Amino acid sequence: MELNDNNFEAEVLKYEEGPVLVDFHAPWCGPCQMQGPIIDELAGELKDKPVKIGKLNVDESNQTAQKYGVMSIPTLIIFVKGEPKETLSGLQNKDVLKEKLEALMK
Amino acid sequence: MYDVIIIGGACAGLSAGIYTGRRELKTIILSKDVGGQLAITTEVENFPGTLSIKGPELAMKFKEHAEKSGAEIKFAEVTEIQKKGSGYLVKTKDDEFESEVVILAFGLKQRQIGVPGEKELTGKGVAYCATCDGPLFRGKRVAVVGGGNSAFDAVEYLAGLAEKVYMFARRDVYRAEDVLIESVKAKENVEIMDFTEVEEFVGSNKLEKVKLVNNQTQEKSELELDGVFIEIGWESQVGRIKGLSDLVEVSERGFVVVDNEGKTKADGIFAAGDVTDTPFKQAVISAGDGAKAAMSAAVYIARKKGKEIGDVFSDRAKKR
Numbered sequence A: 001m002e003l004n005d006n007n008f009e010a011e012v013l014k015y016e017e018g019p020v021l022v023d024f025h026a027p028w029c030g031p032c033q034m035q036g037p038i039i040d041e042l043a044g045e046l047k048d049k050p051v052k053i054g055k056l057n058v059d060e061s062n063q064t065a066q067k068y069g070v071m072s073i074p075t076l077i078i079f080v081k082g083e084p085k086e087t088l089s090g091l092q093n094k095d096v097l098k099e100k101l102e103a104l105m106k
Numbered sequence B: 001m002y003d004v005i006i007i008g009g010a011c012a013g014l015s016a017g018i019y020t021g022r023r024e025l026k027t028i029i030l031s032k033d034v035g036g037q038l039a040i041t042t043e044v045e046n047f048p049g050t051l052s053i054k055g056p057e058l059a060m061k062f063k064e065h066a067e068k069s070g071a072e073i074k075f076a077e078v079t080e081i082q083k084k085g086s087g088y089l090v091k092t093k094d095d096e097f098e099s100e101v102v103i104l105a106f107g108l109k110q111r112q113i114g115v116p117g118e119k120e121l122t123g124k125g126v127a128y129c130a131t132c133d134g135p136l137f138r139g140k141r142v143a144v145v146g147g148g149n150s151a152f153d154a155v156e157y158l159a160g161l162a163e164k165v166y167m168f169a170r171r172d173v174y175r176a177e178d179v180l181i182e183s184v185k186a187k188e189n190v191e192i193m194d195f196t197e198v199e200e201f202v203g204s205n206k207l208e209k210v211k212l213v214n215n216q217t218q219e220k221s222e223l224e225l226d227g228v229f230i231e232i233g234w235e236s237q238v239g240r241i242k243g244l245s246d247l248v249e250v251s252e253r254g255f256v257v258v259d260n261e262g263k264t265k266a267d268g269i270f271a272a273g274d275v276t277d278t279p280f281k282q283a284v285i286s287a288g289d290g291a292k293a294a295m296s297a298a299v300y301i302a303r304k305k306g307k308e309i310g311d312v313f314s315d316r317a318k319k320r
Protein backbone atom coordinates (compact mmCIF):
# COMPACT_ATOMS: atom_id res chain seq x y z
CA MET A 1 0.00 0.00 0.00
CA GLU A 2 1.00 3.63 -0.48
CA LEU A 3 2.04 5.42 2.69
CA ASN A 4 2.55 9.13 3.19
CA ASP A 5 3.02 11.78 5.89
CA ASN A 6 -0.75 11.89 6.44
CA ASN A 7 -1.59 8.21 6.84
CA PHE A 8 1.69 7.05 8.40
CA GLU A 9 0.58 7.26 11.98
CA ALA A 10 -2.73 5.48 11.47
CA GLU A 11 -1.44 2.82 9.09
CA VAL A 12 2.00 2.11 10.52
CA LEU A 13 2.44 3.38 14.05
CA LYS A 14 -1.00 2.31 15.25
CA TYR A 15 -0.97 -1.10 13.58
CA GLU A 16 -1.00 -3.69 16.37
CA GLU A 17 -1.50 -7.02 14.62
CA GLY A 18 2.09 -7.55 13.52
CA PRO A 19 5.16 -6.04 11.89
CA VAL A 20 5.01 -3.32 9.23
CA LEU A 21 7.60 -3.15 6.49
CA VAL A 22 8.08 0.28 4.96
CA ASP A 23 10.04 0.77 1.75
CA PHE A 24 11.39 4.34 1.66
CA HIS A 25 11.96 5.04 -2.01
CA ALA A 26 11.99 7.75 -4.64
CA PRO A 27 11.29 7.89 -8.34
CA TRP A 28 14.80 9.07 -9.22
CA CYS A 29 16.56 6.20 -7.47
CA GLY A 30 17.74 3.33 -9.68
CA PRO A 31 18.06 0.62 -7.02
CA CYS A 32 14.57 1.56 -5.73
CA GLN A 33 13.14 0.64 -9.09
CA MET A 34 14.55 -2.82 -8.54
CA GLN A 35 13.39 -3.05 -4.94
CA GLY A 36 9.83 -2.04 -5.83
CA PRO A 37 8.78 -5.23 -7.66
CA ILE A 38 10.37 -7.35 -4.89
CA ILE A 39 8.22 -5.56 -2.33
CA ASP A 40 5.09 -6.08 -4.45
CA GLU A 41 5.80 -9.77 -4.76
CA LEU A 42 6.39 -10.09 -1.04
CA ALA A 43 3.16 -8.27 -0.27
CA GLY A 44 1.34 -10.72 -2.52
CA GLU A 45 2.83 -13.74 -0.79
CA LEU A 46 2.08 -12.45 2.70
CA LYS A 47 -1.33 -10.96 2.00
CA ASP A 48 -3.18 -13.31 4.38
CA LYS A 49 -0.68 -12.89 7.19
CA PRO A 50 -0.74 -10.47 10.14
CA VAL A 51 1.72 -8.14 8.51
CA LYS A 52 1.55 -4.89 6.59
CA ILE A 53 3.79 -3.87 3.73
CA GLY A 54 3.90 -0.37 2.31
CA LYS A 55 5.90 2.06 0.23
CA LEU A 56 6.65 5.66 1.08
CA ASN A 57 7.88 8.16 -1.48
CA VAL A 58 10.51 10.22 0.38
CA ASP A 59 10.09 13.08 -2.04
CA GLU A 60 6.41 13.54 -1.27
CA SER A 61 6.56 12.55 2.38
CA ASN A 62 9.79 13.98 3.54
CA GLN A 63 8.67 14.65 7.11
CA THR A 64 8.36 10.95 7.82
CA ALA A 65 11.60 10.19 5.99
CA GLN A 66 13.42 12.82 8.04
CA LYS A 67 11.89 11.68 11.27
CA TYR A 68 13.40 8.24 10.80
CA GLY A 69 16.72 9.60 9.56
CA VAL A 70 16.46 8.18 6.05
CA MET A 71 19.54 9.51 4.27
CA SER A 72 20.06 6.93 1.58
CA ILE A 73 17.58 5.00 -0.48
CA PRO A 74 16.23 2.43 -0.73
CA THR A 75 15.95 2.09 3.04
CA LEU A 76 13.59 -0.49 4.50
CA ILE A 77 12.39 -0.15 8.07
CA ILE A 78 10.41 -2.77 9.93
CA PHE A 79 8.15 -1.28 12.60
CA VAL A 80 6.71 -3.24 15.48
CA LYS A 81 4.04 -1.60 17.62
CA GLY A 82 5.01 1.83 16.41
CA GLU A 83 8.73 1.45 16.97
CA PRO A 84 11.40 0.99 14.29
CA LYS A 85 12.76 -2.47 14.98
CA GLU A 86 15.14 -2.99 12.11
CA THR A 87 16.63 -0.74 9.42
CA LEU A 88 18.05 -2.15 6.21
CA SER A 89 19.68 -0.06 3.54
CA GLY A 90 20.42 -1.03 -0.02
CA LEU A 91 18.68 -3.59 -2.16
CA GLN A 92 17.23 -6.55 -0.23
CA ASN A 93 16.22 -10.07 -1.24
CA LYS A 94 12.66 -11.19 -0.91
CA ASP A 95 13.67 -14.25 1.13
CA VAL A 96 15.58 -12.21 3.66
CA LEU A 97 12.69 -9.83 4.17
CA LYS A 98 10.19 -12.67 4.40
CA GLU A 99 12.26 -14.43 7.02
CA LYS A 100 12.62 -11.30 9.11
CA LEU A 101 8.91 -10.55 8.94
CA GLU A 102 7.90 -14.12 9.73
CA ALA A 103 10.16 -14.12 12.77
CA LEU A 104 8.52 -10.92 14.00
CA MET A 105 4.98 -12.24 13.46
CA LYS A 106 5.32 -14.74 16.27
CA MET B 1 25.67 -27.66 -7.27
CA TYR B 2 25.80 -25.24 -10.20
CA ASP B 3 27.67 -25.35 -13.45
CA VAL B 4 28.40 -21.65 -13.24
CA ILE B 5 28.53 -19.10 -10.45
CA ILE B 6 28.74 -15.51 -11.63
CA ILE B 7 29.85 -12.97 -9.06
CA GLY B 8 28.35 -9.56 -9.87
CA GLY B 9 25.07 -8.66 -11.56
CA ALA B 10 25.82 -5.72 -13.80
CA CYS B 11 26.84 -5.37 -17.45
CA ALA B 12 29.46 -8.09 -17.38
CA GLY B 13 27.74 -10.58 -15.07
CA LEU B 14 24.24 -10.35 -16.52
CA SER B 15 25.58 -10.59 -20.04
CA ALA B 16 27.56 -13.70 -19.05
CA GLY B 17 24.37 -15.10 -17.51
CA ILE B 18 22.47 -14.68 -20.77
CA TYR B 19 25.09 -16.77 -22.53
CA THR B 20 25.52 -19.52 -19.94
CA GLY B 21 21.76 -19.67 -19.38
CA ARG B 22 21.11 -20.17 -23.08
CA ARG B 23 23.69 -22.94 -23.04
CA GLU B 24 21.55 -24.72 -20.46
CA LEU B 25 24.34 -24.41 -17.95
CA LYS B 26 22.88 -24.21 -14.48
CA THR B 27 23.76 -20.65 -13.55
CA ILE B 28 23.43 -18.51 -10.45
CA ILE B 29 24.36 -14.85 -10.36
CA LEU B 30 25.31 -13.66 -6.87
CA SER B 31 25.23 -9.91 -6.65
CA LYS B 32 24.86 -7.09 -4.17
CA ASP B 33 22.58 -5.27 -6.59
CA VAL B 34 21.45 -5.12 -10.18
CA GLY B 35 23.32 -2.88 -12.54
CA GLY B 36 26.31 -1.83 -10.45
CA GLN B 37 27.70 1.43 -11.76
CA LEU B 38 24.96 1.50 -14.38
CA ALA B 39 22.30 1.69 -11.68
CA ILE B 40 23.61 5.11 -10.69
CA THR B 41 24.20 6.44 -14.19
CA THR B 42 21.55 8.93 -15.23
CA GLU B 43 21.85 8.68 -18.98
CA VAL B 44 23.81 6.26 -21.15
CA GLU B 45 24.23 7.57 -24.68
CA ASN B 46 26.68 5.11 -26.17
CA PHE B 47 25.24 1.66 -25.63
CA PRO B 48 24.71 0.31 -29.14
CA GLY B 49 21.11 -0.05 -30.17
CA THR B 50 19.64 2.07 -27.40
CA LEU B 51 20.51 5.62 -28.58
CA SER B 52 19.87 7.10 -25.14
CA ILE B 53 18.66 5.20 -22.12
CA LYS B 54 18.61 5.64 -18.35
CA GLY B 55 21.22 3.50 -16.60
CA PRO B 56 18.76 1.69 -14.28
CA GLU B 57 16.43 1.00 -17.20
CA LEU B 58 19.23 -0.59 -19.22
CA ALA B 59 20.26 -2.61 -16.17
CA MET B 60 16.71 -3.91 -15.71
CA LYS B 61 16.64 -5.00 -19.35
CA PHE B 62 19.89 -6.91 -18.80
CA LYS B 63 18.38 -8.53 -15.72
CA GLU B 64 15.18 -9.56 -17.46
CA HIS B 65 17.16 -10.97 -20.35
CA ALA B 66 19.43 -13.01 -18.07
CA GLU B 67 16.46 -14.41 -16.14
CA LYS B 68 14.56 -15.26 -19.32
CA SER B 69 17.66 -17.08 -20.51
CA GLY B 70 17.53 -19.29 -17.46
CA ALA B 71 19.97 -17.68 -15.02
CA GLU B 72 18.95 -17.41 -11.38
CA ILE B 73 19.76 -14.15 -9.55
CA LYS B 74 20.31 -13.88 -5.84
CA PHE B 75 21.22 -10.74 -3.90
CA ALA B 76 24.14 -11.52 -1.65
CA GLU B 77 27.66 -10.32 -1.12
CA VAL B 78 30.35 -12.86 -1.88
CA THR B 79 32.96 -12.90 0.85
CA GLU B 80 35.18 -15.86 0.09
CA ILE B 81 36.19 -18.32 -2.60
CA GLN B 82 38.02 -21.65 -2.29
CA LYS B 83 39.05 -24.49 -4.53
CA LYS B 84 36.87 -27.52 -3.84
CA GLY B 85 37.17 -30.82 -5.67
CA SER B 86 37.21 -30.14 -9.37
CA GLY B 87 35.40 -26.83 -8.91
CA TYR B 88 34.98 -24.02 -6.44
CA LEU B 89 33.20 -23.16 -3.23
CA VAL B 90 31.84 -19.61 -3.05
CA LYS B 91 30.72 -18.20 0.27
CA THR B 92 28.35 -15.37 1.10
CA LYS B 93 27.48 -14.16 4.57
CA ASP B 94 24.76 -16.76 5.08
CA ASP B 95 25.25 -19.36 2.35
CA GLU B 96 27.65 -21.49 0.39
CA PHE B 97 27.48 -22.36 -3.28
CA GLU B 98 29.45 -24.83 -5.36
CA SER B 99 30.14 -24.87 -9.06
CA GLU B 100 32.41 -26.12 -11.79
CA VAL B 101 33.30 -22.64 -12.96
CA VAL B 102 33.23 -19.15 -11.56
CA ILE B 103 32.96 -15.96 -13.57
CA LEU B 104 34.23 -12.87 -11.78
CA ALA B 105 32.20 -9.80 -12.79
CA PHE B 106 32.12 -7.75 -9.64
CA GLY B 107 33.41 -4.51 -11.10
CA LEU B 108 34.68 -1.61 -9.06
CA LYS B 109 33.79 0.12 -5.86
CA GLN B 110 33.79 3.77 -4.98
CA ARG B 111 37.00 4.88 -3.37
CA GLN B 112 36.75 5.81 0.27
CA ILE B 113 38.83 8.44 2.01
CA GLY B 114 39.69 6.11 4.88
CA VAL B 115 39.28 8.45 7.83
CA PRO B 116 37.59 7.91 11.19
CA GLY B 117 33.82 8.09 11.17
CA GLU B 118 33.50 7.51 7.43
CA LYS B 119 32.33 3.92 7.63
CA GLU B 120 30.14 4.41 10.70
CA LEU B 121 28.32 7.38 9.17
CA THR B 122 27.86 5.97 5.68
CA GLY B 123 24.16 6.21 4.94
CA LYS B 124 23.82 8.61 7.84
CA GLY B 125 25.14 11.68 6.11
CA VAL B 126 28.20 10.28 4.41
CA ALA B 127 27.24 9.31 0.86
CA TYR B 128 28.85 8.22 -2.39
CA CYS B 129 26.24 9.03 -5.00
CA ALA B 130 24.91 12.55 -5.40
CA THR B 131 22.25 11.67 -7.95
CA CYS B 132 20.90 8.86 -5.71
CA ASP B 133 20.84 10.41 -2.27
CA GLY B 134 21.22 14.12 -3.10
CA PRO B 135 17.50 14.92 -3.07
CA LEU B 136 17.31 13.79 0.57
CA PHE B 137 19.44 16.82 1.41
CA ARG B 138 17.17 19.44 -0.08
CA GLY B 139 17.66 22.75 1.71
CA LYS B 140 20.53 21.33 3.78
CA ARG B 141 24.22 22.15 4.08
CA VAL B 142 26.39 19.67 2.23
CA ALA B 143 29.90 19.21 0.87
CA VAL B 144 31.55 17.26 -1.91
CA VAL B 145 35.01 15.75 -1.55
CA GLY B 146 37.06 15.58 -4.73
CA GLY B 147 38.43 17.60 -7.61
CA GLY B 148 37.60 15.62 -10.75
CA ASN B 149 34.73 15.62 -13.22
CA SER B 150 32.45 13.51 -11.06
CA ALA B 151 33.02 15.79 -8.06
CA PHE B 152 32.18 18.87 -10.11
CA ASP B 153 29.13 17.11 -11.55
CA ALA B 154 28.00 16.36 -8.02
CA VAL B 155 28.51 19.96 -6.88
CA GLU B 156 26.61 21.31 -9.85
CA TYR B 157 23.72 18.93 -9.20
CA LEU B 158 23.60 19.52 -5.45
CA ALA B 159 23.77 23.30 -5.88
CA GLY B 160 20.28 23.11 -7.34
CA LEU B 161 18.93 21.36 -4.24
CA ALA B 162 20.95 22.21 -1.16
CA GLU B 163 21.17 25.50 0.68
CA LYS B 164 24.94 25.53 0.57
CA VAL B 165 27.51 23.29 -1.12
CA TYR B 166 31.17 23.24 -0.13
CA MET B 167 33.77 21.51 -2.20
CA PHE B 168 36.89 20.14 -0.54
CA ALA B 169 39.69 19.85 -3.09
CA ARG B 170 43.19 18.60 -2.32
CA ARG B 171 44.85 21.06 -4.64
CA ASP B 172 44.00 24.29 -6.44
CA VAL B 173 44.03 22.70 -9.88
CA TYR B 174 41.22 20.38 -10.86
CA ARG B 175 40.95 17.40 -13.15
CA ALA B 176 37.71 18.47 -14.75
CA GLU B 177 36.46 20.15 -17.90
CA ASP B 178 36.85 23.93 -17.90
CA VAL B 179 33.22 24.62 -18.78
CA LEU B 180 32.06 22.56 -15.85
CA ILE B 181 34.48 24.25 -13.44
CA GLU B 182 33.40 27.70 -14.60
CA SER B 183 29.73 26.85 -14.29
CA VAL B 184 30.23 25.56 -10.75
CA LYS B 185 32.35 28.55 -9.69
CA ALA B 186 29.62 30.91 -10.89
CA LYS B 187 27.04 29.47 -8.50
CA GLU B 188 26.24 31.64 -5.53
CA ASN B 189 25.72 28.85 -3.02
CA VAL B 190 28.95 27.03 -3.86
CA GLU B 191 32.22 27.54 -2.03
CA ILE B 192 35.34 25.74 -3.21
CA MET B 193 37.91 25.16 -0.48
CA ASP B 194 41.29 24.31 -2.00
CA PHE B 195 44.04 22.32 -0.26
CA THR B 196 41.39 20.96 2.06
CA GLU B 197 41.27 17.40 3.36
CA VAL B 198 38.80 15.71 5.65
CA GLU B 199 40.39 14.29 8.79
CA GLU B 200 37.31 12.97 10.54
CA PHE B 201 33.55 12.66 10.27
CA VAL B 202 31.84 13.38 13.55
CA GLY B 203 28.34 12.49 14.69
CA SER B 204 26.61 10.05 16.99
CA ASN B 205 23.58 8.86 15.05
CA LYS B 206 24.01 11.05 12.03
CA LEU B 207 26.69 13.28 10.60
CA GLU B 208 27.04 16.49 12.56
CA LYS B 209 30.34 17.99 11.49
CA VAL B 210 33.62 17.35 9.72
CA LYS B 211 37.12 18.06 10.90
CA LEU B 212 39.27 19.55 8.16
CA VAL B 213 42.91 20.33 7.64
CA ASN B 214 44.56 22.64 5.14
CA ASN B 215 47.37 20.55 3.63
CA GLN B 216 49.54 23.62 2.96
CA THR B 217 49.32 25.49 6.24
CA GLN B 218 48.31 22.47 8.41
CA GLU B 219 45.67 24.73 9.87
CA LYS B 220 42.71 22.78 11.28
CA SER B 221 39.06 23.72 11.22
CA GLU B 222 35.58 22.28 11.70
CA LEU B 223 32.43 22.67 9.69
CA GLU B 224 28.87 21.72 10.57
CA LEU B 225 27.25 19.79 7.74
CA ASP B 226 24.24 17.56 7.10
CA GLY B 227 25.77 15.58 4.30
CA VAL B 228 29.11 14.90 2.62
CA PHE B 229 29.36 13.29 -0.81
CA ILE B 230 32.61 11.50 -1.55
CA GLU B 231 33.49 11.62 -5.24
CA ILE B 232 37.11 10.59 -5.48
CA GLY B 233 36.88 7.87 -8.08
CA TRP B 234 36.58 4.10 -8.30
CA GLU B 235 38.93 1.32 -7.37
CA SER B 236 39.44 -2.42 -7.46
CA GLN B 237 37.79 -4.53 -4.79
CA VAL B 238 39.53 -7.82 -5.54
CA GLY B 239 40.99 -7.80 -2.04
CA ARG B 240 37.53 -7.93 -0.47
CA ILE B 241 36.90 -11.51 -1.51
CA LYS B 242 38.96 -13.76 0.72
CA GLY B 243 41.10 -16.32 -1.05
CA LEU B 244 40.72 -14.80 -4.51
CA SER B 245 44.16 -13.28 -4.88
CA ASP B 246 45.70 -16.65 -4.02
CA LEU B 247 43.92 -18.17 -7.01
CA VAL B 248 44.09 -15.60 -9.79
CA GLU B 249 46.80 -13.21 -10.91
CA VAL B 250 46.19 -9.64 -9.83
CA SER B 251 47.81 -6.67 -11.61
CA GLU B 252 49.74 -3.95 -9.83
CA ARG B 253 46.63 -1.75 -9.82
CA GLY B 254 44.55 -4.52 -8.32
CA PHE B 255 42.77 -5.83 -11.41
CA VAL B 256 42.28 -9.48 -12.35
CA VAL B 257 44.59 -10.39 -15.22
CA VAL B 258 42.83 -12.19 -18.10
CA ASP B 259 43.82 -13.43 -21.53
CA ASN B 260 41.87 -12.71 -24.70
CA GLU B 261 39.39 -15.48 -23.88
CA GLY B 262 38.56 -14.10 -20.46
CA LYS B 263 40.56 -16.79 -18.67
CA THR B 264 42.39 -16.09 -15.44
CA LYS B 265 45.41 -17.95 -14.17
CA ALA B 266 43.15 -20.36 -12.25
CA ASP B 267 41.56 -23.25 -14.14
CA GLY B 268 37.82 -22.73 -14.24
CA ILE B 269 37.85 -19.10 -13.11
CA PHE B 270 37.01 -16.53 -15.75
CA ALA B 271 36.64 -12.76 -15.43
CA ALA B 272 34.87 -10.01 -17.32
CA GLY B 273 34.38 -6.27 -17.31
CA ASP B 274 35.72 -3.58 -15.01
CA VAL B 275 37.12 -6.12 -12.57
CA THR B 276 39.71 -7.14 -15.18
CA ASP B 277 42.84 -5.40 -16.39
CA THR B 278 41.07 -4.21 -19.54
CA PRO B 279 42.21 -0.64 -20.13
CA PHE B 280 38.72 0.59 -21.04
CA LYS B 281 35.85 0.63 -18.60
CA GLN B 282 32.56 0.93 -20.45
CA ALA B 283 29.17 -0.77 -20.37
CA VAL B 284 29.43 -2.23 -23.84
CA ILE B 285 32.94 -3.50 -23.17
CA SER B 286 31.88 -5.19 -19.95
CA ALA B 287 28.91 -6.76 -21.72
CA GLY B 288 31.15 -8.05 -24.51
CA ASP B 289 33.63 -9.37 -22.00
CA GLY B 290 30.81 -11.15 -20.19
CA ALA B 291 29.79 -12.95 -23.35
CA LYS B 292 33.39 -13.91 -24.02
CA ALA B 293 33.99 -15.26 -20.52
CA ALA B 294 30.72 -17.22 -20.68
CA MET B 295 31.62 -18.85 -23.96
CA SER B 296 35.06 -19.74 -22.65
CA ALA B 297 33.39 -21.22 -19.59
CA ALA B 298 31.08 -23.29 -21.78
CA VAL B 299 34.04 -24.67 -23.72
CA TYR B 300 35.83 -25.45 -20.47
CA ILE B 301 32.87 -27.36 -19.07
CA ALA B 302 32.27 -29.24 -22.31
CA ARG B 303 35.91 -30.32 -22.47
CA LYS B 304 35.87 -31.35 -18.85
CA LYS B 305 32.86 -33.56 -19.45
CA GLY B 306 34.75 -35.04 -22.39
CA LYS B 307 32.17 -33.76 -24.85
CA GLU B 308 32.81 -32.91 -28.45
CA ILE B 309 33.08 -29.15 -28.44
CA GLY B 310 31.74 -28.80 -31.99
CA ASP B 311 29.37 -25.90 -31.83
CA VAL B 312 30.51 -24.20 -28.68
CA PHE B 313 32.30 -21.41 -30.49
CA SER B 314 29.03 -19.81 -31.48
CA ASP B 315 25.89 -19.12 -29.52
CA ARG B 316 23.38 -21.35 -31.19
CA ALA B 317 21.72 -22.84 -28.19
CA LYS B 318 18.26 -24.26 -28.66
CA LYS B 319 15.39 -21.87 -28.09
CA ARG B 320 13.93 -22.47 -24.68
Ligand SMILES: Cc1cc2nc3c(=O)[nH]c(=O)nc-3n(C[C@H](O)[C@H](O)[C@H](O)COP(=O)(O)OP(=O)(O)OC[C@H]3O[C@@H](n4cnc5c(N)ncnc54)[C@H](O)[C@@H]3O)c2cc1C
Residues within 6 Å of the ligand: B007, B008, B009, B010, B011, B012, B013, B030, B031, B032, B033, B034, B035, B036, B037, B038, B040, B041, B042, B043, B044, B045, B046, B047, B076, B077, B078, B079, B105, B106, B107, B108, B109, B237, B240, B241, B272, B273, B274, B275, B281, B282, B283, B284, B286
Ligand atom coordinates in the same frame (compact mmCIF):
# COMPACT_ATOMS: atom_id res chain seq x y z
C1 LIG C 1 28.55 7.79 -13.04
C2 LIG C 1 28.94 6.82 -14.11
C3 LIG C 1 28.57 7.04 -15.42
C4 LIG C 1 28.91 6.12 -16.43
N1 LIG C 1 28.51 6.38 -17.72
C5 LIG C 1 28.76 5.45 -18.69
C6 LIG C 1 28.27 5.64 -20.03
O1 LIG C 1 27.60 6.64 -20.32
N2 LIG C 1 28.55 4.68 -20.96
C7 LIG C 1 29.27 3.56 -20.67
O2 LIG C 1 29.47 2.71 -21.54
N3 LIG C 1 29.76 3.36 -19.41
C8 LIG C 1 29.52 4.27 -18.42
N4 LIG C 1 30.01 4.06 -17.15
C9 LIG C 1 30.84 2.87 -16.90
C10 LIG C 1 29.99 1.62 -16.80
O3 LIG C 1 28.89 1.85 -15.93
C11 LIG C 1 30.83 0.46 -16.29
O4 LIG C 1 31.92 0.25 -17.17
C12 LIG C 1 30.05 -0.83 -16.20
O5 LIG C 1 28.92 -0.69 -15.35
C13 LIG C 1 30.92 -1.96 -15.67
O6 LIG C 1 30.16 -3.12 -15.54
P1 LIG C 1 30.69 -4.33 -14.68
O7 LIG C 1 29.61 -5.36 -14.77
O8 LIG C 1 32.04 -4.72 -15.15
O9 LIG C 1 30.88 -3.80 -13.19
P2 LIG C 1 30.03 -2.88 -12.21
O10 LIG C 1 29.09 -1.99 -12.93
O11 LIG C 1 31.04 -2.24 -11.31
O12 LIG C 1 29.14 -3.90 -11.38
C14 LIG C 1 29.66 -4.81 -10.47
C15 LIG C 1 28.55 -5.66 -9.89
O13 LIG C 1 29.11 -6.58 -8.95
C16 LIG C 1 28.42 -6.52 -7.73
N5 LIG C 1 29.37 -6.87 -6.65
C17 LIG C 1 30.46 -6.20 -6.26
N6 LIG C 1 31.10 -6.86 -5.27
C18 LIG C 1 30.40 -7.98 -5.05
C19 LIG C 1 30.54 -9.06 -4.13
N7 LIG C 1 31.56 -9.15 -3.29
N8 LIG C 1 29.60 -10.02 -4.15
C20 LIG C 1 28.55 -9.97 -5.01
N9 LIG C 1 28.38 -8.97 -5.88
C21 LIG C 1 29.29 -7.98 -5.91
C22 LIG C 1 27.88 -5.13 -7.66
O14 LIG C 1 26.77 -5.07 -6.80
C23 LIG C 1 27.50 -4.88 -9.13
O15 LIG C 1 26.23 -5.40 -9.42
C24 LIG C 1 29.67 4.96 -16.12
C25 LIG C 1 30.05 4.74 -14.80
C26 LIG C 1 29.69 5.64 -13.79
C27 LIG C 1 30.10 5.38 -12.38
